[in-house]
Amino acid sequence: MSTATAPATREQLNIAGHAFSSRLIIGTGKYRSHAEMRSAHDASGAEMVTVAVRRVPLDRSSESFLDYLNPALQILPNTAGCYSAEDAVRTARLAREALQTDLVKLEVIGDQTTLFPDNEQTLEAARILVKEGFVVLPYFSDDLIMAKKLLDAGCAAIMPLAAPIGSGLGVQNPANLRIMREQLPDATIIVDAGVGTASDAAIAMELGADGVLMNTAIAEANDPARMATAMKLAIEAGRLAYLAGRMPKRLYASASSPLQGVIK
Amino acid sequence: MRVFINGESKELSGTPSLAELITQLELPAARIAIELNRAVVRRSEWSGTILQDDDRIEIVHFVGGG
Numbered sequence: 001m002s003t004a005t006a007p008a009t010r011e012q013l014n015i016a017g018h019a020f021s022s023r024l025i026i027g028t029g030k031y032r033s034h035a036e037m038r039s040a041h042d043a044s045g046a047e048m049v050t051v052a053v054r055r056v057p058l059d060r061s062s063e064s065f066l067d068y069l070n071p072a073l074q075i076l077p078n079t080a081g082c083y084s085a086e087d088a089v090r091t092a093r094l095a096r097e098a099l100q101t102d103l104v105k106l107e108v109i110g111d112q113t114t115l116f117p118d119n120e121q122t123l124e125a126a127r128i129l130v131k132e133g134f135v136v137l138p139y140f141s142d143d144l145i146m147a148k149k150l151l152d153a154g155c156a157a158i159m160p161l162a163a164p165i166g167s168g169l170g171v172q173n174p175a176n177l178r179i180m181r182e183q184l185p186d187a188t189i190i191v192d193a194g195v196g197t198a199s200d201a202a203i204a205m206e207l208g209a210d211g212v213l214m215n216t217a218i219a220e221a222n223d224p225a226r227m228a229t230a231m232k233l234a235i236e237a238g239r240l241a242y243l244a245g246r247m248p249k250r251l252y253a254s255a256s257s258p259l260q261g262v263i264k
Numbered sequence: 265m266r267v268f269i270n271g272e273s274k275e276l277s278g279t280p281s282l283a284e285l286i287t288q289l290e291l292p293a294a295r296i297a298i299e300l301n302r303a304v305v306r307r308s309e310w311s312g313t314i315l316q317d318d319d320r321i322e323i324v325h326f327v328g329g330g
Contacts, residue, residue, distance in 0.1 A: 027330030037328070052329025055270040055322065056291055065327050066295055080329050093304045094324050098297035143295030165330065195329075 016156040027215025034068040038105035044228035048074040061214035078105040082259040085125035106138040163194025170200035181208030205238025285311040
């Protein structure tokens with residue numbers, strides 16, 4: 001291993017006592033097959049994956065989806081599909097009972113077309129869940145004030161969106177993420193939703209995110225395992241670039257070669 | 265006795281416990297969770313929880329998601 005990559009691989013992502021070497025968290029939805037999901041998960045190097053809580057079908061025998069996951073993976077249940085704080089809290093409690101984990105990706109949706117979060121309901125649910133001992137990772141709009149409120153409520157990490165869920169548009173408001181990083185230097189910030197390709201993930205990390213959570217960008221790629229590898233590398237590259245500290249942008253050229261000694 | 269399981273009305277014979285209901289429904293007991301009238305029932309309490317008329321039961325498991 002070269003010395004250049006050593007710092008990024010040594011430092012870990014810590015979420016309430018859970019330490020991860022990988023800064024990539026990925027989903028388990030939308031894959032064409034369980035085998036394709038498994039190969040993408042393996043390629044990504046991710047150590048934590050999200051799952052959704054749904055009613056068991058009563059009319060047919062249902063196999064356990066979880067059996068298709070690498071048992072070494074930390075499972076992060078989400079509250080996707082919930083439109084109120086109350087339903088999100090109920091879903092989180094059910095997930096904890098079934099999985100025996102305090103981790104929860106809190107998601108309270110406000111609108112079906114955009115899947116934008118209902119920040120008010122998210123905050124209400126976060127306060128309840130933190131009191132009940134959950135490690136709450138809330139998906140929310142990329143807004144500094146909301147971030148502060150969620151942290152004050154005791155959330156272990158905050159997960160601002162880059163763009164609408166499943167849109168693949170990439171980071172739509174880099175300034176907001178940069179402001180959040182600068183104003184909340186101690187917060188764990190995981191960009192969640194909207195990444196489309198590797199450069200989007202790299203940009204999120206270059207802006208100072210501690211990690212990126214994605215699903216569709218990998219699952220809907222023509223070759224999910226290859227895209228998972230690309231995301232892994234992009235997140236490492238973006239992290240290193242952030243730690244390295246980028247050069248300032250200039251409007252005009254600045255010669256790299258000496259101006260003196262040019263032959264005449 | 266009529267109960268509602270995952271939103272569906274079901275007629276049950278006798279007064280089964282939650283544990284017996286899971287067996288009757290032929291559901292795998294591992295990594296599912298049950299809510300009875302909007303409160304989670306711990307796995308250790310399934311056997312001792314006897315269903316009553318008009319109970320509303322949610323039984324969940326996990327699926328792929330982001």
